[in-house]
Amino acid sequence: MAVRTPLKNDSGNLKQMTSTEVNEIVDQVIYQYSINPGVVLEVVSSGGSLGTVSDTRLQAGASSTSVSGTPSEGTTAEPSIVTTNFDKINETGTAVSTVTDTGTLFPVFLDSSNNIQAMSMQDMLDTFIHPAIDLLVSGSTSTQQGGTYQISNSTSVSGSTLVSSTPVFIDTRADTSLYTSGSIPETQDQPKNITSFYLHKITGSDTSYTLPIYIAGDNHLQVYPESSFETMIQNLVRDVAKNSTSGYSINYTLGGPGNSRGSGLVDTRLDGSGNYQTRFVNANDYRAQEFPNGSAQTISTTFLRIAKA
Amino acid sequence: MAVRNIAVTDTLETFRTEFNALCLNDFGDIADLSGSISATTLVGAMNETISIATSTAGFTIRDSSSTTQLIGGGDTLSILGTTNEIEAVVSATDTVTIGLPNAVSITTSVTAPTLSTGNMSLANGSITDSSGAISFGNENLTTTGTLNAGAITGTSITGSGATHTLGTIEISGNTIRSTDSTTMIINDNLTVNNSLAAGVTTINPTGANNIESSSGFTIFGSSIVLNTAKTLIFEGATADSFETTLTVTDPTAARTITLPNETGTVVTTGSTDVVAESMMANDSVGSNELKSVVSLIIYNSSGTPLKTIFGAGA
Numbered sequence: 122m123a124v125r126t127p128l129k130n131d132s133g134n135l136k137q138m139t140s141t142e143v144n145e146i147v148d149q150v151i152y153q154y155s156i157n158p159g160v161v162l163e164v165v166s167s168g169g170s171l172g173t174v175s176d177t178r179l180q181a182g183a184s185s186t187s188v189s190g191t192p193s194e195g196t197t198a199e200p201s202i203v204t205t206n207f208d209k210i211n212e213t214g215t216a217v218s219t220v221t222d223t224g225t226l227f228p229v230f231l232d233s234s235n236n237i238q239a240m241s242m243q244d245m246l247d248t249f250i251h252p253a254i255d256l257l258v259s260g261s262t263s264t265q266q267g268g269t270y271q272i273s274n275s276t277s278v279s280g281s282t283l284v285s286s287t288p289v290f291i292d293t294r295a296d297t298s299l300y301t302s303g304s305i306p307e308t309q310d311q312p313k314n315i316t317s318f319y320l321h322k323i324t325g326s327d328t329s330y331t332l333p334i335y336i337a338g339d340n341h342l343q344v345y346p347e348s349s350f351e352t353m354i355q356n357l358v359r360d361v362a363k364n365s366t367s368g369y370s371i372n373y374t375l376g377g378p379g380n381s382r383g384s385g386l387v388d389t390r391l392d393g394s395g396n397y398q399t400r401f402v403n404a405n406d407y408r409a410q411e412f413p414n415g416s417a418q419t420i421s422t423t424f425l426r427i428a429k430a
Numbered sequence: 431m432a433v434r435n436i437a438v439t440d441t442l443e444t445f446r447t448e449f450n451a452l453c454l455n456d457f458g459d460i461a462d463l464s465g466s467i468s469a470t471t472l473v474g475a476m477n478e479t480i481s482i483a484t485s486t487a488g489f490t491i492r493d494s495s496s497t498t499q500l501i502g503g504g505d506t507l508s509i510l511g512t513t514n515e516i517e518a519v520v521s522a523t524d525t526v527t528i529g530l531p532n533a534v535s536i537t538t539s540v541t542a543p544t545l546s547t548g549n550m551s552l553a554n555g556s557i558t559d560s561s562g563a564i565s566f567g568n569e570n571l572t573t574t575g576t577l578n579a580g581a582i583t584g585t586s587i588t589g590s591g592a593t594h595t596l597g598t599i600e601i602s603g604n605t606i607r608s609t610d611s612t613t614m615i616i617n618d619n620l621t622v623n624n625s626l627a628a629g630v631t632t633i634n635p636t637g638a639n640n641i642e643s644s645s646g647f648t649i650f651g652s653s654i655v656l657n658t659a660k661t662l663i664f665e666g667a668t669a670d671s672f673e674t675t676l677t678v679t680d681p682t683a684a685r686t687i688t689l690p691n692e693t694g695t696v697v698t699t700g701s702t703d704v705v706a707e708s709m710m711a712n713d714s715v716g717s718n719e720l721k722s723v724v725s726l727i728i729y730n731s732s733g734t735p736l737k738t739i740f741g742a743g744a
Contacts, residue, residue: 224730238729340728340736 125230125244127333128237130344137231138331143248145330148265150253150354155267155325159359160371161213162270164285164320169211171375174423176205179295179391179413184306192409194397200295200413202390203310207290210320210425212373217359226353228333228345239336246369249354250361254369257362258427260380267325270373271383272425274316278383281321288317290386290423295413297391302398305410315417318386320425365429372430379428386423391415638669716740 126137127146138146162171182198220226220242227240240248256265264280272290276283296313332350337343362371372379375386393415400408434448434456457472469475491507492498501507509526511517514535519527557564593602598610608614626633630645641648656662662676678685689696697704717723722743728736 222731224732224734225736227731229728232729234727236725236727236729238733239731241731244731336728336730336736342728 122247123241123244125228125240125248127228127230127240127248129331129333135237135334135342138333142331144252145328146333146354147249147252147256148326148328149330149351150249150358151256151265151267152325152327153351153355154253154257154358154362155264155323157355157359158268158322159215159217159362160373161215162284162320162322162373163211163213164209164287164289165211166287167208169208169289171208171210171212171373171425173206173208174290174375174386174388175421176207176291176293176388177202177390177420178205178293178310178312179203179393179415180310180312181295181300181307181413182395182411183309184408184410186306186409187407188405189407191399191401191407194409194411197395197397197409197411200393200395200411201309203312205291205293207288207386209287209289210373210375215359215363217363218356219364220353220357220360225336225340228335229342237342245357246361246367250358251369253358254362254365254371254429258371258380258429260382262323262383264324264326264328266323269323269371269382269427270425271321271323272318272386273321273383274318276319278321281323284320284322286319289320290318292316292318292387292389294389294417295391297396297413300396300398300412302400302410305398305400305408307410307412315389316387318384321383368429370430372428374426374428376423377426377428379426381424382427383425386425388420388422389417390420392418 126143128135129138129142130136179200180203182200185192185197222242225239227242227245229237229239230244232238257267257269259266262271262280270284271278271281273281276286292315293312294315296311299311300307332345332347334342335345335350361369364370391413393413395411396414397409397411400410402408434452436445436448460470463469463475467475467478469478490498490500509518509520509528511528511531514531514533517529517531519529521527593600595601595609598608599614600607600609606614622634625635627635630643631641631648632643633641635642643649664674664676666672666674695704697709717725717740720740720742723740724743726739726741728739730736
């Protein structure tokens with residue numbers, strides 16, 4: 122672990138950056154990640170790699186008929202649970218560039234002997250990349266988490282961009298208003314959508330920062346060209362986020378470890394034991410059916426989680 | 431007087447004229463006969479003369495070689511000088527004056543303790559003295575000819591006319607030149623009390639300078655060597671007691687200090703804040719020239735030095 126203090130151009134002089142300036146570079150790392158994340162989520166119709174979240178609801182039990190008299194409640198089928206699986210969030214196989222330390226690729230710092238040395242790969246990770254990853258995987262959803270994802274039950278979230286208008290999860294319940302005794306036998310499963318959940322990507326912020334000094338050709342000291350520096354840190358943070366073997370890759374799960382992102386995928390369901398209803402059609406046709414009933418109860422809440430892995 | 435001869439065929443008139451001429455011119459007028467002669471004829475006169483001469487005692491003359499000559503009575507003693515050597519003059523009464531002519535010629539020599547003369551002309555052009563010195567006293571010595579001398583010594587040598595020549599040295603007015611060369615050579619020291627001008631250059635001109643040139647500068651056609659302990663001193667813009675001296679530390683080997691081909695000011699150890707960046711050659715300053723030198727090493731990310739920068743320390 123070697124957090125370095127990079128050098129900057131201070132009116133023609135070399136000067137160590139302040140911690141604020143270092144943090145501003147960390148923010149720029151995050152912004153670079155936000156415009157081209159190393160770990161990308163998408164919404165697919167099914168088979169998403171993040172796994173399945175189930176939505177459950179009650180449906181009416183099967184109707185009973187009799188020619189001699191109304192079927193009793195005991196002989197009438199109870200309402201049952203209908204389960205719908207949502208596996209719509211998928212992590213894409215985004216290609217990232219591997220960054221290799223050339224010896225002079227990274228910014229310089231003042232060593233313990235007051236000489237100038239280029240930062241190593243580990244220095245870069247410890248100083249800029251890992252702190253950025255730490256912020257990216259936090260539970261917040263501000264610009265410092267740009268490029269990561271969150272779930273919302275709205276299609277519009279300030280500071281985020283809707284990934285797809287296709288919900289990644291829909292909480293449904295039986296629509297009890299549709300069940301009437303006069304229509305027995307009712308269609309058993311008459312649901313209604315309670316809440317739809319959507320995947321959003323958090324938007325980053327291109328904040329100002331101070332370019333560090335690096336060792337240019339002929340071993341001259343030079344202010345890092347902005348485009349080159351940003352390309353370098355973008356490639357590096359993307360590579361680390363996707364391929365780190367030291368616990369700094371970004372990992373998304375549904376209900377796994379890590380920090381929750383946005384709204385939880387709430388599965389609610391009516392908790393009634395059945396609304397027993399009968400129908401007399403004629404002397405030879407007696408019908409009974411139990412409709413869904415009860416209060417909505419939260420059956421499960423599943424969060425999109427982000428963690429280092 | 432010629433022999434008179436009357437030819438047989440001559441006329442009587444010829445005879446008369448010759449006779450008269452014989453009487454007048456050859457025998458002479460009797461009236462002209464000396465009064466001491468009493469004879470009235472020629473024969474008588476002759477006889478009387480012989481008689482007188484032979485009757486009177488004579489005398490003998492002798493020269494330095496003891497050569498003698500008897501002078502008898504009636505004899506005539508002729509005292510004759512030699513042209514330009516001696517002259518004799520007979521005058522009354524019975525006086526013979528022997529002297530030197532105005533122009534005297536002496537074949538061999540004249541010896542005299544003192545010689546006073548007007549003009550003196552030398553036939554063979556030589557005046558010598560056994561003492562080796564001839565003095566002209568305080569007299570002026572004038573010649574319109576040529577004066578050849580082994581040495582001329584005098585307090586004042588003057589001449590008249592515009593041009594004088596000593597051998598091939600011509601003095602004309604205040605100009606001296608050689609008549610056979612474009613080069614005048616002075617083989618000894620030359621001291622000039624005042625200015626010596628040569629071309630545009632004047633040595634010891636009027637004023638404070640020792641040498642100056644009317645061209646405004648003096649060009650030396652050869653190297654200038656300042657002898658031991660001599661320096662080059664600049665008075666500067668103000669003639670005062672302050673000068674700038676250009677000198678050298680005693681060289682222990684042949685040294686050459688080259689002033690560059692450029693306009694500028696020479697920097698010395700006394701200069702302050704004058705060395706500009708443009709005066710420094712590329713790659714010319716090493717770490718040893720820096721005060722309280724410090725180094726800054728630029729390493730790559732592996733710690734391998736890439737560059738060392740030296741600078742003056744605090």
